[in-house]
Amino acid sequence: MATFRRLMIQGVTSGAGKTTLTAALCRHFSSSGVDVVPFKAQNVSLNSYVTKDGKEMAISQAYQAWACGLEPSADMNPILIKPKGNGQCQIVLRGKPWQDLGPGGSTPATIETLREQVLTAFHNNASGRELVLIEGMGSPVEMNLKDKDVSNMWLAKATRSPVVLVGDIEKGGVFAGIYGTYLLMDEEERDLLKGFVINRFRGDGSILKEGIEELESRMEMPCLGVLPMVRFSAPAEDSLDLTRPSGNGAGSGDIRQRWMRELDGVLEKWEGAWDLEQVRRLID
Amino acid sequence: MINPTEGVKDDSEENYGKHASNLRSQMRRGMIGSNTECAHYPCHHQGQNCTFCFCPLYPCLDPELGEYVTSRRTGGQVWSCQSCLWIHRDDVTDSLFKMMPEIGENGLDERTRSDLKARLEGKHRTKAKTIMVLGATSGAGKSLLVAALCRAFRDRGLKVAPFKSQNMSLNSMVTGDGEEIARIQDLQARAAGTRPRGELNPILLKPKGGVTSQVIVEGRPYKDCTVQEYYSQFVPDEAPVIIARNLERLMRTNDVVVIEGAGSPAEINLRGRDVANMYVAKLAKADCLLAVNIDWGGAFAYAVGTLMLLDEEERKLFKGVLINNMCPGGGSLGESLDMVRRITGVPVLAVLPHVPSLYLPVEDSMDLDQRDDGDGTTVVAVVRLPMISNFTDFDALSLEEGVKVIYARTPEELGPADAIIVPGTKNTVQDLLWLNESGMASAISAKVGTVPVLGICGGYQMLGRKIFDVHGLEGSGPSEIEGLGLLDAVTHFDSYDKRTVQVLGSLADGGEVRGYEIHMGRTERLEEPLFRLRPDGREEGSWSRERKVLGTYLHGVFDLPAFRGFFLSMIEHRDAPKNNGTDHDAEIDSSLDRLAAMVEEHLDLDSLLRGDGDVP
Numbered sequence: 001m002a003t004f005r006r007l008m009i010q011g012v013t014s015g016a017g018k019t020t021l022t023a024a025l026c027r028h029f030s031s032s033g034v035d036v037v038p039f040k041a042q043n044v045s046l047n048s049y050v051t052k053d054g055k056e057m058a059i060s061q062a063y064q065a066w067a068c069g070l071e072p073s074a075d076m077n078p079i080l081i082k083p084k085g086n087g088q089c090q091i092v093l094r095g096k097p098w099q100d101l102g103p104g105g106s107t108p109a110t111i112e113t114l115r116e117q118v119l120t121a122f123h124n125n126a127s128g129r130e131l132v133l134i135e136g137m138g139s140p141v142e143m144n145l146k147d148k149d150v151s152n153m154w155l156a157k158a159t160r161s162p163v164v165l166v167g168d169i170e171k172g173g174v175f176a177g178i179y180g181t182y183l184l185m186d187e188e189e190r191d192l193l194k195g196f197v198i199n200r201f202r203g204d205g206s207i208l209k210e211g212i213e214e215l216e217s218r219m220e221m222p223c224l225g226v227l228p229m230v231r232f233s234a235p236a237e238d239s240l241d242l243t244r245p246s247g248n249g250a251g252s253g254d255i256r257q258r259w260m261r262e263l264d265g266v267l268e269k270w271e272g273a274w275d276l277e278q279v280r281r282l283i284d
Numbered sequence: 285m286i287n288p289t290e291g292v293k294d295d296s297e298e299n300y301g302k303h304a305s306n307l308r309s310q311m312r313r314g315m316i317g318s319n320t321e322c323a324h325y326p327c328h329h330q331g332q333n334c335t336f337c338f339c340p341l342y343p344c345l346d347p348e349l350g351e352y353v354t355s356r357r358t359g360g361q362v363w364s365c366q367s368c369l370w371i372h373r374d375d376v377t378d379s380l381f382k383m384m385p386e387i388g389e390n391g392l393d394e395r396t397r398s399d400l401k402a403r404l405e406g407k408h409r410t411k412a413k414t415i416m417v418l419g420a421t422s423g424a425g426k427s428l429l430v431a432a433l434c435r436a437f438r439d440r441g442l443k444v445a446p447f448k449s450q451n452m453s454l455n456s457m458v459t460g461d462g463e464e465i466a467r468i469q470d471l472q473a474r475a476a477g478t479r480p481r482g483e484l485n486p487i488l489l490k491p492k493g494g495v496t497s498q499v500i501v502e503g504r505p506y507k508d509c510t511v512q513e514y515y516s517q518f519v520p521d522e523a524p525v526i527i528a529r530n531l532e533r534l535m536r537t538n539d540v541v542v543i544e545g546a547g548s549p550a551e552i553n554l555r556g557r558d559v560a561n562m563y564v565a566k567l568a569k570a571d572c573l574l575a576v577n578i579d580w581g582g583a584f585a586y587a588v589g590t591l592m593l594l595d596e597e598e599r600k601l602f603k604g605v606l607i608n609n610m611c612p613g614g615g616s617l618g619e620s621l622d623m624v625r626r627i628t629g630v631p632v633l634a635v636l637p638h639v640p641s642l643y644l645p646v647e648d649s650m651d652l653d654q655r656d657d658g659d660g661t662t663v664v665a666v667v668r669l670p671m672i673s674n675f676t677d678f679d680a681l682s683l684e685e686g687v688k689v690i691y692a693r694t695p696e697e698l699g700p701a702d703a704i705i706v707p708g709t710k711n712t713v714q715d716l717l718w719l720n721e722s723g724m725a726s727a728i729s730a731k732v733g734t735v736p737v738l739g740i741c742g743g744y745q746m747l748g749r750k751i752f753d754v755h756g757l758e759g760s761g762p763s764e765i766e767g768l769g770l771l772d773a774v775t776h777f778d779s780y781d782k783r784t785v786q787v788l789g790s791l792a793d794g795g796e797v798r799g800y801e802i803h804m805g806r807t808e809r810l811e812e813p814l815f816r817l818r819p820d821g822r823e824e825g826s827w828s829r830e831r832k833v834l835g836t837y838l839h840g841v842f843d844l845p846a847f848r849g850f851f852l853s854m855i856e857h858r859d860a861p862k863n864n865g866t867d868h869d870a871e872i873d874s875s876l877d878r879l880a881a882m883v884e885e886h887l888d889l890d891s892l893l894r895g896d897g898d899v900p
Contacts, residue, residue: 013582100582126412139582143620173548180589181582183627189301203495212551 004126005113005283006161010136014175016168017199019060022135025066038064040149041118041134042079055095059235080119141184153189164195164281170200195224225274232262290836304391306338332372349409369536372717376408412538418545418568420586424575425608427468430544434476442539446472449527450487450560454673458784458800462857463503475876486530493711505782513790523559550593572601581608583659591628604633634886643871660686668693669715680868682843695727702855706743713761736832736854744835748773767773770833771826773809789817795846798839802851843868
């Protein structure tokens, strides 16, 4: 394995806050002088971005690249799935349309090809860097999809990356979501899981104390942060992101600069709410 | 034997004969329903059927129905029927009346009584079967599953009631008896075919902003509590008694009680302080179902995590997991379903499909942020106040052909509006300050005259000239605040009294209007009134005809077609401002029927009722 360090963010559900958490970590590490790069094996989104060399990738990984101060590159997101309706999806592989797949289209041979491509892109993307921040996709414990996994625990195992799990408290049941995800993992996966984060919290954090302590002792790993709910603007990844404000008249200017300013604002608001020292220790 | 009039052990023929003649005269009188003229009414419960004032089954000696007490008169043991509500149910009365044999000289003998009781029990349970739907998260679909089960059981001829011990919601409504309950329990009552009432939702919390909520108990405002006070005082000291008495009464007056939990039962930071989930399940000895929304992913993690964070005794109450909201073509879940059972011991009972295009009220404002309703070109912008309440008011409007309802947060979003509504709020003063600071107030004022502007309840108060809150009833805001000044009206908050009443009335042109008021504060107006209410002829609301500004306290004002047509007719250039006259109530009933059909198809309701739900 190469010399670069790795950290993976996985979520209890879609929309748990993986993308933002990854982008915030990208921003944090890059501003403290670390040469960091984002990676997400597979993204399902109709919001794509085209790189300087004319390749297509998810806009969320382009956003994370900007957070690292980098030019987006298709190897940061080698598989982009673009739903076309009627159960058909266009698969964009390493920046170029590859083929359309229908329901049941992902045969073992297809998965094998995709996994090879993901690993090649992963190493291309990471080589020469100090740190790769990997974002997972959806929940890592959809048991019926495990043999088709190219973006969660399969990748964590293949790249021996430590994993942090993020859960969204806003819809309730966050303790159950985190604990259940852990229970559905196998031994090897649980070994890679190093901690959890509770996202979108509103109010006085002391109310969660007993719950967090119980979970830490059941899972034998630390809670790395309780992140307050923040409203900010960022490129919309999918339909779950409609809660973001729109058109609030921040005036003209390059939207990307504004996204970065807002991401800095997120980091400010999260100051003290997470244990970045412990996160750094996971990586080293 | 037991003396049937006195209950004491007494063999005298004379006493029994007296009872027999009471029974005979009661049969001659026939079915009388509630005898509200009686000085003792209601001796058991509101709405009781009084036909069998003297019970033909007395003394049944069934500990589920009555108990021995010490007679005040004789000091001996007397069989008391005080807690029996069974014989006073309309359906039970009806069946028993038809079954009654000839009453002999000595009344009914013991054998006849016990035969009668057995036959009656075959038709009507003396104590309700309790089924509880809990959710792994908010938005798991609990509320609608409860409504679906209520409707399905009702359709089987069972007497059903929904129950939710504690609800936190800003969407409340007022029952015919002036009681305030969450709108979703009203919907469930409708599904069950039972009268909506405070008993179904005995504790309702209405957030007022910050950490304070108003606590409504059995439909009446009780007090304001901070989160801290609620959990440290109200929950341990007051909630158990309130919950127990309402649940017990429902169980004694129904065949089935379908209970809804709140949020997740596995909020382990609240262990021992949650009175809405496992606490109620244990109290009711309910067969529990755990609903999980599959739409967000991670459904199996939530199911497994929830069950495994509960203790053994709690977990045993669960008959199954319901995977909810499955979309067509969602693929096979085979492996995951087994895994849930292997880890938790609880089977997945059903994978329930997403039921599209339901016309039902939404529950909380989380959903609201993600929706624009209707698909028309006429845009009605509802101002998305931070403490918005009763936004179910707009469901009927979005059903109109050509109308799209949007929720506007910013002045820009008001731009394309063909009509503006300032909705109800849980905190008029705070939201009025927000309206000013956000620039929404001036954006609304700028559109006055060109598009109709309607204020409902708190929104109505804001559209007026001034609001006085000298006692700080709306929180720590200013005691006097300028309104938008679009209506010549002034509002005073001068007492903690809350007006909760259902009203009927008519528009100036005679169209029917129906609604309900839920508010504190009173408004003095100088404008033309909007409605004339019945029966007292009271004038309600304000209407500034030239400026097209309207205000009313009536929630649900759009439910009947007349006011919808009236309001939309004020929009210029509206394409064919025809009123499609959709019947709100009929739409809701047909949605409930579709939900009931869905659970009938996917769940074995017979085995659920028997209590052996563990048969997939």
